[in-house]
Amino acid sequence: MYDKLEKYLLGYLPSNYWYDEGVDIAQDIISNFTDDDWKLLLERLSKQDIEWKKKLAYCLYDDNNKYELLVLLELLNTDDNELLEISLDSLRDFITRKTVNFLLNNPQIVKRIKELYHNSSKPTQIILEDFINKINRFIGDNFISFN
Incomplete structure (x- = not known):
């Protein structure tokens, strides 16, 4: 399944198609991942280009999936502001002790x-x-502020 996702995200997808249908197709592929697929994704993640990573981050939403959390945390290590923003947006559903x-x-x-x-x-x-705000509520403190 990893190879299928990799090829799909590498393909040209017009933005209107991506948001209308492409995300759902990618999420469906991801929902069928095995542990081995996730391990392969984590191993190859650093080799993917920024656009591929953005599409991936946009598809991760299952807060019960530890691998999705690990991938999103890994994607935070970027110099690309848009990838950081997408990853943080997806992480809003993953506020856990690990995050x-x-x-x-x-x-x-x-x-x-x-x-x-x-x-x-x-x-x-x-x-x-x-x-x-979700992070601060989780830890019961103002750990992060924008001042």
Whole structure:
């Protein structure tokens, strides 16, 4: 299944098709992944281009799937603001101890989130505020603020 997903995300997909149907097709492929498929994806993730990673991040939503969380956390290690934004948007459904610990142990990503917030449009700021508010509620503290 991994090879099928890789080929699908590498193919040219016009943006209107991607959002209308492509996401659902990719999510269907992902829903049939085995542990071996996930391990292969994690192994090859760094070799994929940014557009491929953006499409992947957009498809990850199953907060009961530990592999999806691991992939999204890995995608946070990027210099691409749009990929960071998409990954954070998807992560809003994955607020767990693992997500919080990852952020606590990676202050450079927290710094990037703040920078992205201060240099983003209002819709992106709303997404980031929601993500941070969920993190702060989870730990019962104002661990991250945008000041």
